Amino acid sequence: MNNEVYFIGVDVGSGSVRAALVNDKGHVLKTSVKELQTWKPKVDYYEQSSNNVWECCVFVIKNVIVNVNVANIKGIGFDATCSLVALDKNGNPLAVSDSNNNEQNIIMWMDHRAQVEADIINKTNHEILKYVGGKVSLEMEMPKLLWLKKHLSTKWSEFGHFFDLPDFLTWKATGSLSRSLCSLVCKWNYECSVDGKHGWNMSYLSKIGLDDLAENNFEKIGNKVLMPGEKCGGLTVEVANTLGLRPGTPVATSIIDAHAGGLGMIGSHGEGIDKNMSSRLGLICGTSTCHMAVNENPILVQGIWGPYFSAMVPNMWLNEAGQSASGMLLDYIISSHPAGVKLLKVHNTGDVRNHLRGLLVKMANSHGLNDVSLLTKEFHVWPDFHGNRSPLADPNMRGMIVGLSINDSEENLALLYLATLQGLSYGTRHIIDALTKAGYQPFKSLLICGGITKDPLFVQIQADTVGLPILKPHEKDSVLVGSAILGACASLYFNTVKDAIENMGGTAEVIHPNLNIKTFHDKKYAVFLQMFQDQLKYRTIMD
Template identity: 75%
Template sequence: MCKDVFFIGVDVGSTSVRAALVDVNGHVLKTSVKELQTWKPKVDYYEQSSKNIWENCLIVIKNVISSVNPNFIKGIGFDATCSLVVLDKNCNPIAVSESNNDEQNIIMWMDHRAHAEADLINKSGHEILKYVGGKVSLEMEMPKLLWLKRNLFLKWPEFGYFFDLPDFLTWKATGSLSRSLCSLVCKWNYECAENGKQGWNTSFLKEIGLEDLLDNDMQKIGSKVLMPGEYCGGLTDDVAQTLGLLPGTPVGTSIIDAHAGGLGMIGTQGEDIDKKISSRLSLICGTSTCHMAVNAKPIIVQGIWGPYYSAMVANMWLNEAGQSASGMLLDYVISNHPAGIVLSSKYNTGELRKHLYSLLIKMAHEKSLTDMNLLTKDFHVYPDFHGNRSPLADPTMKGMIVGLTIDSSEEKEIALLYLATLQGLSYGTRHIIDALLLAGYEPFKSLLICGGITKDPLYVQIQSDVVGLPILKPNEKESVLVGSAILGACASQYFNNTTDAIQNMGGKAQVIKPNTEIKLYHDKKYNVFLRMFQDQIKYKAVMR
């Protein structure tokens, strides 16, 4: 391998833009990060600025290549959240809500304004919905586009281009209006079926009232569709000059951020762990958590998105599940507790979690318990505070807490709340696995895990204990950035194919093994978890 070959990975997450300089072995040599601005004009509205995002992309890229000969940069890859970018007919930002601030031209993935529109689309019962677990999510793009048409109908004719955020980034870099198959099949109801049929489904768009998106050869939503990592163009002269890179530097077709994490991890190797990629479930854990499974054959799973062809790994079918709030939920339950407010003023996030961990150890010792998990015998958290993405596919689900007491020791109470929330998130993973297995997946042999929450070792261990499987945690901490860099490597054609790039850049992993002695306890708590969502559904029926 050549020591003078590097790739750039750019990741646009929910709160920040990051870039990395990555070598041919998948080692991240340098990173840079810039925080993003987010507006919350109403409850469940989340908006960002494409101008703010792109400017920060340029800054972080320049930071990571500042001491590198531009001749050695062979490719660039972009990933981003599946947020909707809206431009006018002159390719300028245009407002996406009644605020009329054109700076706010992105509806974020987590925005839940399009509830009624998602319901309307789902009532159509169109055949294409089988590829999203039977129901389109209000976090996807078609409900959001329909919301714009119904609620900003006077401005609708002014909208000229709609991009998934990852595709917007490659357009800014290269000028290419191509779209990624990953974004389109996962979030835009673009058809890529097992019978080989591919394209925008005309009858679906007509039935939901968005047939005008087909005008002018689908100019607004894209007609040229490429595989993730496929060469989509070279850096334009202007962008190259701004960055100090060579014009024409290859740029890979983009991918969704969670899928980049899956791509960066899927080739990871751990001792005595099955290397077959279809035996692995990937968890990309950040503000939300995505659960990625790939299979050689398409498997339809009720309540879980997919199967999507070549959306992450070439020629494999992807099923995508997830939790709408995971890291966000942990932050919420801690920061909204009286003790959490006090502790947050003393500790940063990592130190706070360590403090709660030490409290749990102390409490378990005081009660002569063999494992701290036993502390929550009578304390249960159902974690769908921001709705259920999978496998219930019900955005109206709410969080639940059972076991609150009048306890003067607030720190002990918040420690229990923290532990029970970690457990609840892990039971959500198990619920997803059960749905995959019921639909026809072979039993998984391991979990792969990356993302911000994985810095918390208790979260990782509990996930392993609950599902009874070993977890591979990549030694390279930035799997998402490695995944986006793999896209740049594929575009550069340095490797023979995507599989070759994955295997060479995947790296090694630490193996976390489950504690089998606590499995029966978690089985019981998992049964409580199942009863909690079933009871909530009954409560809704009573109140109806």
């Protein structure tokens, strides 16, 4: 290993921090993981600690460089969830709720406290909202900042810096206050528009009551903006000594975690599959699922975020859709069912899912069915238990289940699990329909990575539902590969980001759709679309 060139990729997810040692071919050689602490002080509140996050980063980085010649480590890239970090004027953590525990200084992406503030912002109908599908999400940063200003008004003046979590990490590593264009355009309503406007939009900040963020040249929210992968600085002497790395080791401008997954996958090679980036839709499937599409031209899509310039691939426009709960929803479906409660007492979640897949095969065989999906003819799930991110952009949508009976058996849980997998897949089809209706050319393949993809049934149903082949990278950690690609770019080892993507993208397994059950899925998709129309009718009746 001594003659190889290495890059470190660091991924801060919702529940853990991971690091990887990656070579210049995109192969992950070593990984380390450390669980994060999360507080849930109230319903829909999710908070973390920036100190805890950074301590976990230090732990995993030190683990992956054991017995490695650090002179061969040429660059570091960070990605993280799009959570809001609050610091005081001295750069110390400052509490983001009335708990007054300053360790709890991160409002997580999945925190839904800022519903009222998101509604206030959306009622302005400001022109900049067209870049977030017409509506700002309560998961984004401006509603959360407005919430802090309203609910912690006596502390508002004490806040010195607000970071998106990926940018906080590069600041900790280098001392640079620069921000990533990725985080700002995707989550902060920073303007990088089709007509060349670039910067904070003062009319927007004034209209939503946050114009005081412009003080001292936008010091609190950033005034130096760099492209993902651009060198933002080198490791400080103090941090380098703590990590056991060389001072000055190049650190890349960061990226959001899902975008790192998209970056790590989009160059994957699959036999017989078109390599044109615009023909591929990337799915990054974890606690939530993000759907990433890139195009050479900007395309506005109602209910879908973007177009964002250079937010994932340089000089291409990104549209970002997603589902607020996917892995989290599947865990809930299992843990809230009587049979699931019993199974989880003796098995971990992965083993329970394996068990349910085996049950479904037995059930399909006993009914003479050639595909397990056919078991759910009368079982339907609308999966928005945590609201709809795309393409309805309605956080008030709720989950729906049709086909319940007085049945607490494992077989009943298996059917519910299967119907939920299908519901999530129909959500992907719903997103694809919105993208193509708005102007995307028909997609030719899907790219897929993340925790849920360990379930082969989930991957196969996604393929069957949309009738397209899926590329599943042989390298299991596409998100970490993506952040390592950034580190490679910052080190100038490759000439361009696209060169890095091409060289480090790796190969992928191709999962082909079973077109024999396309008609069945078409019918279930029609039911799926009817279910949300019915939910809107119920709202109207009750209002």
